[in-house]
Amino acid sequence: xxxxQPQEMEQSWYQKWEDANYFAPSxxxxxxxxxxxxxxVTGTLHMGHAFQHSLVDSLIRYRRMQxxxxxxxxxxxxxxxxxxxxVTEQLAAEGIKPSELGREKFLDKVWEWKEESGDTIxxxxxxxxxxxxxxxxxxxxxxxxxxxxxxxxxxxxEEGLIYxxxxxxxxxxxxxxxxxxxxxxxxxxxxxxxxxxxxxxDNPNEFMVVATTRPETMxxxxxxxxxxxxxxYQHLVGKEVQLxxxxxxxxxxxxHYVDKDFGTGCVKxxxxxxxxxxxxxxxxxxxxxxxxxxxxxxxxxxxxxxRGLDRYEARKLIVADLDALGxxxxxxxxxxxxxxxxxxxxxxxxxxxxxxxxxxxxxxxxAIKAVENGDIEFIPKNYENTYFAWMRDIQDxxxxxxxxxxxxxPAWYDGEGNIFVGRNEAEVRLKxxxxxxxxxxQDEDVLDTxxxxxxxxxxxxxxxxxxxDLETFHSTDLLVTGHDIITFWVSRMIMMTLKFMDEVxxxxxxxxxxxxxxxxxxxxxxxxxxLDPLDIIDGISIDDLVRKRTSNMLQPKMAEKIxxxxxxxxxxxxxxxxxxxxxxxxxxxxxxxxxIKFDLNRVEGYQHFCNKLWNAANFVFMNTxxxxxxxxxxxxxxxxxVVDRWITSxxxxxxxxxxxxxxxxxxxxxxxxxxxxxxxxxxxxxLELSKPILYxxxxxxxxxxxxxxxxxDTLETVLRLAHPFLPxxxxxxxxKIPVNxxxxxxxxxxxxxxxxxxxxxxxxxxxxxxxxxxVVTVLRNIRGEMDISFGKPIPVLFYNGNETDKRRLExxxxxLESLVKPERMEWLAAGDGAPVxxxxxxxxxxxxxxxxxxxxxxAEIARLDKEIDRKQKDIARTExxxxxxxxxxxxxxxxxxxxxxxxxxxxxACEQLEEQKKRLGNI
RNA sequence: GGGUGUUUAGCUCAGUUGGGAGAGCGACGGCCUUACAAGCCGUAGGUCGCAGGUUCGACCCCUGCAACACCCACCA
Numbered sequence: 001x002x003x004x005q006p007q008e009m010e011q012s013w014y015q016k017w018e019d020a021n022y023f024a025p026s027x028x029x030x031x032x033x034x035x036x037x038x039x040x041v042t043g044t045l046h047m048g049h050a051f052q053h054s055l056v057d058s059l060i061r062y063r064r065m066q067x068x069x070x071x072x073x074x075x076x077x078x079x080x081x082x083x084x085x086x087v088t089e090q091l092a093a094e095g096i097k098p099s100e101l102g103r104e105k106f107l108d109k110v111w112e113w114k115e116e117s118g119d120t121i122x123x124x125x126x127x128x129x130x131x132x133x134x135x136x137x138x139x140x141x142x143x144x145x146x147x148x149x150x151x152x153x154x155x156x157x158e159e160g161l162i163y164x165x166x167x168x169x170x171x172x173x174x175x176x177x178x179x180x181x182x183x184x185x186x187x188x189x190x191x192x193x194x195x196x197x198x199x200x201x202d203n204p205n206e207f208m209v210v211a212t213t214r215p216e217t218m219x220x221x222x223x224x225x226x227x228x229x230x231x232x233y234q235h236l237v238g239k240e241v242q243l244x245x246x247x248x249x250x251x252x253x254x255x256h257y258v259d260k261d262f263g264t265g266c267v268k269x270x271x272x273x274x275x276x277x278x279x280x281x282x283x284x285x286x287x288x289x290x291x292x293x294x295x296x297x298x299x300x301x302x303x304x305x306x307r308g309l310d311r312y313e314a315r316k317l318i319v320a321d322l323d324a325l326g327x328x329x330x331x332x333x334x335x336x337x338x339x340x341x342x343x344x345x346x347x348x349x350x351x352x353x354x355x356x357x358x359x360x361x362x363x364x365x366x367a368i369k370a371v372e373n374g375d376i377e378f379i380p381k382n383y384e385n386t387y388f389a390w391m392r393d394i395q396d397x398x399x400x401x402x403x404x405x406x407x408x409x410p411a412w413y414d415g416e417g418n419i420f421v422g423r424n425e426a427e428v429r430l431k432x433x434x435x436x437x438x439x440x441x442q443d444e445d446v447l448d449t450x451x452x453x454x455x456x457x458x459x460x461x462x463x464x465x466x467x468x469d470l471e472t473f474h475s476t477d478l479l480v481t482g483h484d485i486i487t488f489w490v491s492r493m494i495m496m497t498l499k500f501m502d503e504v505x506x507x508x509x510x511x512x513x514x515x516x517x518x519x520x521x522x523x524x525x526x527x528x529x530x531l532d533p534l535d536i537i538d539g540i541s542i543d544d545l546v547r548k549r550t551s552n553m554l555q556p557k558m559a560e561k562i563x564x565x566x567x568x569x570x571x572x573x574x575x576x577x578x579x580x581x582x583x584x585x586x587x588x589x590x591x592x593x594x595x596i597k598f599d600l601n602r603v604e605g606y607q608h609f610c611n612k613l614w615n616a617a618n619f620v621f622m623n624t625x626x627x628x629x630x631x632x633x634x635x636x637x638x639x640x641x642v643v644d645r646w647i648t649s650x651x652x653x654x655x656x657x658x659x660x661x662x663x664x665x666x667x668x669x670x671x672x673x674x675x676x677x678x679x680x681x682x683x684x685x686x687l688e689l690s691k692p693i694l695y696x697x698x699x700x701x702x703x704x705x706x707x708x709x710x711x712x713d714t715l716e717t718v719l720r721l722a723h724p725f726l727p728x729x730x731x732x733x734x735x736k737i738p739v740n741x742x743x744x745x746x747x748x749x750x751x752x753x754x755x756x757x758x759x760x761x762x763x764x765x766x767x768x769x770x771x772x773x774x775v776v777t778v779l780r781n782i783r784g785e786m787d788i789s790f791g792k793p794i795p796v797l798f799y800n801g802n803e804t805d806k807r808r809l810e811x812x813x814x815x816l817e818s819l820v821k822p823e824r825m826e827w828l829a830a831g832d833g834a835p836v837x838x839x840x841x842x843x844x845x846x847x848x849x850x851x852x853x854x855x856x857x858x859a860e861i862a863r864l865d866k867e868i869d870r871k872q873k874d875i876a877r878t879e880x881x882x883x884x885x886x887x888x889x890x891x892x893x894x895x896x897x898x899x900x901x902x903x904x905x906x907x908x909a910c911e912q913l914e915e916q917k918k919r920l921g922n923i
Numbered sequence: 924g925g926g927u928g929u930u931u932a933g934c935u936c937a938g939u940u941g942g943g944a945g946a947g948c949g950a951c952g953g954c955c956u957u958a959c960a961a962g963c964c965g966u967a968g969g970u971c972g973c974a975g976g977u978u979c980g981a982c983c984c985c986u987g988c989a990a991c992a993c994c995c996a997c998c999a
Contacts, residue, residue: 003959003961004959004961186995186996193999210999211999212999213999214999225999257997257998257999258998258999259998259999262998262999263998263999266999267998267999268999269999274997274999275997276997276998276999277997277999279997336999337996337997337998382927382928383927385926385927386926386927386994386995389925389926389927389994389995390994390995393995393996483993483994484994487994487995514993518934518935520991520992588936588947589935589936591936591937592928593928593929593936594927594928594929594992594993595928595929595992595993596935596936597935597936599934599935599936599948601934601935601947601948601949602935602947602948604948604961605947605948605961606947607961608959608961608962609961610961611959611961611962612958612959612961612962614958614959615958615959615961615962616958616959617958618958618959619958619959620958621958622958623958660939664939666939668936668937669937669939672937672946675946675947676946683958683959684963687958691957695957780964780965781964781965781966783953783964783965784952784953784964784965784966785952785965785966787952787953788953789953789954789956790953790954790956790963790964791954791956821956874943877943878943881942881979881980884979884980885979886978886979886980887979887980888979889979890978890979890980891942891979891980892942895942895980898942898943899942899943902943
């Protein structure tokens with residue numbers, strides 16, 4: 001076999017699998033389905049995706065191998081705002097404004113871009129080995145899904161669960177659209193608290209001092225509020241103040257919203273530009289004065305001087321003007337929470353506008369129950385708290401977006417402002433008997449992207465039609481996702497699916513941690529610390545990596561910093577590790593931690609693991625196929641030796657571990673069990689122990705046949721066991737196994753997953769091999785510490801062994817010799833004077849290496865001292881325990897007995913070691 | 924302000940019903956031993972965040988504290 005070279009074989013295998021349609025659901029087993037969280041169609045695969053999809057793929061492959069009818073539904077999301085932003089930026093580079101193109105032509109451009117770049121993410125998923133069912137791939141804006149969206153919108157509207165209203169919403173002044181609460185990111189930023197004096201209307205020499213973080217909104221003030229119980233101001237309630245810079249007076253009101261102890265206890269109220277003030281305004285019937293236009297520059301409701309100014313320019317001017325009037329009491333530094341648009345990064349503005357909303361409470365209630373009663377289960381369970389916290393305090397969902405790319409809202413307006421909702425204009429006309437001469441104009445807005453993805457699990461399967469796929473595969477079994485979109489997506493899917501399917505979208509939700517960089521920082525484009533999974537698979541030069549991380553920066557000044565950090569962290573770029581190594585890394589790090597620091601060293605380690613497996617296979621083939629026809633060791637009498645029975649027994653236990661791990665979604669434990677079996681047991685011990693059997697002249701035909709069979713059979717089984725995690729290397733090796741050992745199928749993908757066989761558990765073999773390992777380890781230890789090279793044969797004497805020791809040495813002498821490389825190996829009779837030796841213990845049996853010329857006496861004494869010391873500490877601890885009457889009385893008898901046995905063993909061992917030490921001291 | 928997590932070897936992390944603290948990487952020493960130097964063999968390294976409590980016995984259960992992280996929230 002050639003060296004392990006993942007790159008070529010991985011791509012060719014994927015192609016073969018896909019061409020052969022192996023990813024399609026097949027058979028008539030139990031249905032098992034998972035819907036992919038639809039990636040942004042114009043996006044690229046990031047580490048979080050790669051992580052989640054690797055986990056899902058292992059489950060899908062596992063269940064497929066177990067004979068389930070397995071569907072991993074593929075699809076992509078149109079990602080409204082992100083995609084529109086991207087295309088807008090590209091057009092801007094060509095000097096084109098979307099408004100010049102108009103809606104239709106702009107959308108043509110977006111579709112063009114989608115066609116051009118839409119295959120990036122799917123290509124990347126293929127490189128990851130994801131066994132997605134590509135044939136039924138869907139897109140949130142395709143015809144079928146658009147039909148589902150229309151259907152849902154119309155039905156919800158008919159039930160009064162969708163309504164239109166003028167409300168204060170989060171407005172993005174750059175993107176010119178409303179966004180939902182969830183799309184606002186609030187962070188603490190330094191700011192100021194301005195204290196202004198508002199003169200009383202009936203006494204301009206007296207002032208109310210109000211504090212604000214938004215001076216410019218004062219132009220929209222319609223009241224000043226104080227707390228009802230605040231004695232300082234009670235006499236002023238009901239009076240008016242003159243609003244400076246504006247030619248109007250506003251009322252002083254009392255409202256419990258005000259905190260007496262904050263600032264002066266007086267609050268300016270701007271109902272049209274602050275969510276709290278909006279509520280205060282409603283309670284007190286205050287007027288709403290909107291002073292901004294869509295850009296958040298001042299509109300005609302502001303005094304003439306300020307009209308047309310940007311909000312921050314206006315702020316400066318207003319503060320200056322107030323200062324000139326002597327109305328600025330003071331300006332304090334103040335940390336405040338600033339809401340910014342998730343996508344644009346600009347400060348969003350509470351803005352009064354006409355929008356569509358989903359009345360959410362009626363939908364939320366059943367969705368809460370579904371999790372409460374266990375129809376849906378979060379893994380880990382504590383994420384249910386996040387879910388409940390959000391759902392129990394959920395607010396109506398603003399679903400209209402002032403954008404072009406998305407599902408256009410199916411509402412039409414006549415000239416008089418009447419609203420008609422329907423699946424299309426014809427239906428609307430028919431339903432409302434509107435003649436052709438009534439001009440209808442469709443709503444210009446589109447729906448929030450999450451509206452369509454909320455329908456994901458059932459709309460992808462053909463809803464609203466009653467399709468066979470829907471019948472078979474819905475509810476889906478599992479959702480794997482990051483905790484960051486529990487609120488955005490998971491909760492909304494649960495609500496919509498319960499509403500329209502009357503069943504849950506998925507039975508379990510596996511929430512992954514967030515993949516971060518080595519410093520624990522979230523990977524992001526703007527920070528320039530992201531890794532592209534493909535760069536780990538294929539490798540990338542440092543120059544290319546720097547270019548990738550610093551191109552298209554929103555903040556170009558960051559580029560230099562990012563370049564320096566990148567060159568420091570990856571001086572030589574990133575090596576190529578292959579998909580299998582990357583995937584195995586993901587399984588191994590899939591712990592329950594919330595953040596997962598991604599460490600390339602782990603990937604390197606698992607690449608070494610792949611290499612190990614590769615070379616082990618090489619060894620197996622060299623010693624089986626190259627020596628005999630497969631029929632020769634498959635047929636005929638086999639005499640399984642102890643090591644054959646032992647590794648087979650270990651394999652059964654490993655299969656059980658992997659099964660248990662997969663049933664409990666502990667991918668890390670599954671990976672660990674496989675890793676340890678292959679490396680620590682199969683390679684380090686079994687392959688080594690098989691050598692004397694394979695090479696010795698005295699091995700019988702039946703023994704040889706048995707070992708050859710075990711070698712290749714164990715390899716074949718472990719390949720199937722590991723396939724869900726390491727799909728490529730396992731397929732590549734499996735193909736080389738002759739068809740009378742494996743089945744004659746064309747792919748390992750569709751082979752049965754190994755089933756543990758209890759009849760093959762052999763504890764006698766396990767303890768015998770345990771003894772062999774112990775003897776070998778003791779002698780390796782002496783060699784290592786005494787600096788005796790492996791090539792130098794050493795004399796080995798055994799002393800004080802029992803009957804079992806004697807039987808074992810007799811039986812396994814050949815095996816031991818091959819691993820120990822002794823000059824001679826024999827029992828020392830009780831009466832014989834033992835020569836001065838280095839000593840190790842296996843139970844009570846002393847393993848001696850006589851010292852003549854080999855061993856440094858002082859070093860051996862030191863070694864013995866260390867060992868004795870260690871044991872004596874243990875003895876002291878155990879004795880203390882046993883001398884405690886409470887322990888002896890109250891602890892379970894088996895625990896007490898265990899301690900007693902342990903003490904006896906330790907004492908005996910200590911005695912042996914002391915004896916040796918004494919002998920050395922006597923020289 | 925509310926909530927949820929985390930704290931174990933130099934680093935990254937396991938530790939599944941409380942009964943002798945583990946892995947990988949790194950470090951150190953020795954090996955080109957006929958599958959693999961992407962390897963083999965060995966060694967060192969931990970008051971399990973701190974303080975109490977429960978228990979015969981606590982990394983594990985309870986209470987408090989500290990540090991860090993994230994989520995939610997309208998304090999102008």
